[in-house]
Amino acid sequence: MLETEKKVIYKAFGFKILSDIFLPELPQMNEYGDTVDVEIKVDDLPQSDFKLVDTPYKHVVKEHRVMFYIPDVAFFSVQEGKEITVSPVNEADEGLLRLYILGTCMGVVLMQRRIFPLHGSAVAIDGKAYAFIGDSGAGKSTLASAFLNKGYQLLSDDVIAVSLSSDNTPIVTPSYPQQKLWENSLTNFGMETSQYQSIYGRETKYSIPVSSKYFSDPLPLAGVFELTTTENEIIEIHQIEKLESLQTLFCHTYRNFLIPRLELMEWHFSTSTSIINTIDVYQLHRPVSKFSAPQLASLILTTINKGE
Structure with missing residues (x-):
């Protein structure tokens, strides 16, 4: 019932x-x-x-x-x-x-409502929002958890709500205090699966409440990192050029197949342009052969600090 x-x-x-x-x-x-x-x-x-x-x-x-x-x-x-x-x-x-x-x-x-939905996770780092986007299984939520373990806070998991302020600054509005993590990620973080509820139909993926590690106020979006997987064991990062970033944002817009059906192509392009004119977009390659989330988090922090 x-x-x-x-x-x-x-x-x-x-x-x-x-x-x-x-x-x-x-x-x-x-x-x-x-x-x-x-x-x-x-x-x-x-x-x-x-x-x-x-x-x-x-x-x-x-x-x-x-x-x-x-x-x-x-x-x-x-x-x-x-x-x-x-x-x-x-x-x-x-x-x-x-x-x-x-x-x-x-x-x-x-x-x-003309709010830009990115498919990924977002964390609060030093008063700014950073988004991790990528295909399913790329490790977005796992990377966000690595930041939470470093003392940072979650803004959103799965759907990231981005709106533009009056001066076209992209703003991330927090979603709700929960993550979804695969069993192998929990194991790597030393978390017991018995403490969490599995997501129906995905017995090895779990709902993780993160109320104590959740930031509930909107923050300006300061950077986007696209996660990809590679057979290479070397972690690599590079900045994506502005024009290529437009395609990156489109590919990782949540349920992007609805954009043309809702007649939102012009809005989506205009909003994407405003976003990439304000922030940097990076592509991050992670090896599939090992757990690398803590190293990825450290590399992202180094990249952020270099850009400031």
């Missing part, structure tokens, strides 16, 4: 979120005033939407609405950056349901 609750307000990505669904990953708000930014509702979606059954996993865009169906989980609808409607399938796993709400659905909300 899906666990729901009445009119509890959560905070994530700078939004006040009213949810019918219990979201233990998110901090609750005691006072929120008269308005909320995003509402998450459990409801039956219109019958016309159920043709999504014939095209599972496909994201259908109609006007200001994005809809998709995940088999054995739920039908989802995200409208105008304000409303997420969920119609769960019977016996759907709550953890998997929340994974899509806090992942794909929130990514769509950000796009609909």
Whole structure:
């Protein structure tokens, strides 16, 4: 039975979120005033939407609405950056349901609100935000954990919300205090898997609360590091040229296939241009043959200090 609750307000990505669904990953708000930014509702979606059954996993865009169906989980609808409607399938796993709400659905909300969603992790270093982007399995969350072990703080994991200030400074708004780490990363950091809950469908990936290592205020984005893997055992880093950086940001925009469907190509290009004109973008090669996160973190810190 899906666990729901009445009119509890959560905070994530700078939004006040009213949810019918219990979201233990998110901090609750005691006072929120008269308005909320995003509402998450459990409801039956219109019958016309159920043709999504014939095209599972496909994201259908109609006007200001994005809809998709995940088999054995739920039908989802995200409208105008304000409303997420969920119609769960019977016996759907709550953890998997929340994974899509806090992942794909929130990514769509950000796009609909013209907030740039990067796919990666971000940490706070000396009053600035640094983003680690890359393909799945590149080691973004593991690298962020290495920084947390050095005393720095997490801003976001999986989806990084970047907006532009009035003077076009890119700003990272924190998401919520949780990471997702693979079992081998936990082992390398000396953490016991028995202390954490595995993510449904990914028995060797775990949800890691990091409330004590979380920075909850927006910070200016000062650099982006793209993580790639290599068979070479040598760790290498180089700065990506400005024009190439545009493609890098596009490739690592969360759910980037929705950009043209939402008619956001011009917005995305303009925002990307503002970002790369303000910060440096680097590519970092890490060996697949060994655990190198602490060394990568040290190299990034050295690079940051040289640029100041």
